[in-house]
Amino acid sequence: MSAVSEAQCSDIPENEVWRSLRPLMSRLRHVRVGGLHILEQLMAEHYDPTQATIDSEGWHSHPQNPSHTDDSVADWLFVIDTLNFGFWHDDNSPVRVERDGVAYRGYWALCATVNNALDQGVPMCDWESLSSPSGIPDSTLVSLFTDMDGRPWPLQAERIHALRELGAFLSSSGGTRSVIESCHNDALSLVSTLTTHLSSFRDSCACPGSLSLSPSGTEAVPPYPSASTPESVVTDTLAPTEVEEGVTLTFNKRAQILVAELAAAFDCKDLGAFHNLHSITMFADYRVPQMLAHLGVIEYSPALLAWLEKGGDVIPGSVVECEMRAASIGAVQEVAAKTGISPAAIDFYLWDACKREQNPSNSALYAGLKVPMHRCRTIFY
Template sequence: MVHGPCSNTPDPLWPSEAGKYIAERSKDVTVNDQAVKTAAEDAAKEFISESRTLQAFKDLPLHPNFADDAAIDFIFAVDTLNFCFWSDDPEETYKVKYKDTFYSGYWSIVAALKRAEDEGKPVFSAIFMSSVDLDEFKHIVRSDTIVEIPLLKERLKAYNEAGRVLLEKYDGSFSNCIRRCNKDAVQLVNILAADFSSYRDESVFDGRPIALYKRAQIAVADIWLCFEGRGLGEFSNIDKLTMFADYRVPQTLEYFGILQYSKELKEKLQNRETLQSGCRLESEIRGCSIEAVEKLKSETRKILLSNPETTKYAKIVNSITIDNHLWDFAASHRSKMAHLEFHRVRTIFY
């Protein structure tokens, strides 16, 4: 959030500071430091096995194969629509069929846009993004199950706004936005939050403005990963980014015993109560998740740096790669984690 020079409202705390601030005041969520150390051992083994690399982003089947301006347009459009895929009935979810494969969650919106591109729609173009109407957009994100995509109108609003701002401020290309930040990841996140309202993931906790910036940070992280930290993906302070506080990674952190919930919160989750966006419980889950991953990152690095033979693996350990490790674990162990309910919030921020 950008405040005027005469404003008495303090700037929101940056996500890492917000996470610490929330964790210190949290009443219903705690971070178990011993569980962090145990999970760090497993994370370190994954980095040592080299199953966690920057190349992995481009290796995924629906992602761009090359790091270029077209890839940046793809990332920006996808991340503008990357939020809230859960359905009221966990047995029936929004899915998109693309080339004989059904995709859900994050991959559903990637598949929908790829499908539309194959059908001749310039879905990664700022001109198209700014002008597409509800009927055409609804067709683009149509479901291949009985469950339609949640928050359809909110998605269209974000998509239209993103295209319009690109045309008005960045000559129609998010690449120009990246160039303006001078390799500063924090500045790019702040630009996203300032110029694109759907990325402005801010609220108030115990009287203090906080920023968690899940989608703004993941957009920058995706560019870093796609370019493998080079060219337009080179950021001098990429380690300033935190994990991406959504609903799946906290579920994984609970599975590992890192996040522990009060009886009252646990009952709400088990009953699948929908929490209000910006409420205290949501902020505690998200903020403590950020603080937990900051600790997990530090412990994983410490393990790798303690042995001369593994120090080389520590260089790509940051909150982005730790988050990806946790998110991938959730994706591949859904049945093991099925007994744990994630927190449910209808929001555009994650």
């Protein structure tokens, strides 16, 4: 097991996310990065580097993704990625939504919901209408975000707020084409536009103090918690109380995934043409870190694993949450640097592979994998 060294990563194109997280890589206490060869091997087996940078054909083949390519697809993606978080109920059952007689779960339930709404004439992509209850009443959105079992989706009010904010932004800025074109094919500029204008996309937190980022880096890293470590070693790191003054950690999961999905949907052309798609990191959510842990690419300390296995909650902005997300990003950055495959393409491969392990009887907590996901209630993933 080795941590991703800063030196090894020095040739990876940097964005704000990796710049903020890279110094953490040698400081992780609850998560180790190792098994990079496993991911390298998987990518060598499943990814043809002579093919497109991102699998557009695969993207279009998902039944709930649009099969066509025009401006309405960019509109659809802005709505989807504004709502792209938290598809599990407190009892670990997935959100479920029916469309055309099929029960979709998790993320695909979101796509089914937006597709149902559009079919029913709800003007989800008419930005003026979306921006206020006089265009789309709250009650319509509340019923959209109620699943087929009659249960409200988690964070229902936050979803409505995020949609209103999106509607207001896009109606005042000329719509999706205008916003995307104003970024001149620069992926990082589009991420920055989204996080500047839309608070719901601003996926950053104050660095928890015990993830010390002292410039000297000379302090000893605390010991790796073992199976016999008291649970308090994990629970003490759950509260985001102490913070490293002035240091922000940035993850920007939903903003970055929107860029990658535009690239996939538009086959890296027109609204999906970004000259620096390689510069965005993987999208640290609750599924891909779990998949990386399942594969052995990252490893959770026994104390952390025991906490996750019993369904313990992870608080947004806590040390363990930051560590799991940062380690996932670090591992994929390193494999991207070694293989030349973009972090986004590696991420999409992992997410799709994880989906193939799932079946209708899986709880959202395990979703068919050996290691559980981390339960974190957040609007960011």
